[in-house]
Amino acid sequence: MIAAVWLRAPARARLHALRELYRRFFGENTPDARGRRLLAEWLTPAQRAQFEQHRYFDVVGCDTGRTYRIHYGTAANVHEIDVEGHATMGWCFVPSGFLVPGDVMLAQKIALETDEKGALALANRFPPATHSEHFYRRPF
């Protein structure tokens, strides 16, 4: 029955249906999408709203109370910011292995919120002006 309807559908409609199927299945099951979903589950409501709007979210370090902005990405994506939101220092630390951006960002959030000094001790610092906002690619 489905095959009969399928075969009668115009080629353009079949192509559209295939594209939609591909988008729904693979688009939502890619490692990238899974990483974003996991990240969203573990963010505070405020962080989630900020991430959806700006592609970054802020966390407060558990040891110093400093604020860090975690941008969408897998490297050189953490900036310490001042009260006005200006980046004052870049911190580069990532989980080992090749993880997707959502996973990397979640690990960075947990590290800064639960062991800030430990994370910064192994991080490499970089000047905050190294990258512009355009450096960070669009996640979705």
Add this chain to the structure above:
Amino acid sequence: MATQIVMDQTGDTRHEFDPGNAEALARAERRFRELTGAGFTAALRTGPGEVTRIRSFDPTAQETLFYPRLVGG
């Protein structure tokens, strides 16, 4: 059901187990020790977006997240 979430190249791998089942609980504890022994960090959600690190297996944890050892980038 409780879940152990392990970050990996597929995004994550989830291991679900029944905490009321002694055998499943022992397997989960063994997995916890193997992962943390390999350098993974374990964390629990304590509230919406609030997390805490744990260093020993918590049999009452509903969701435990593991991420690989951090390195300087």
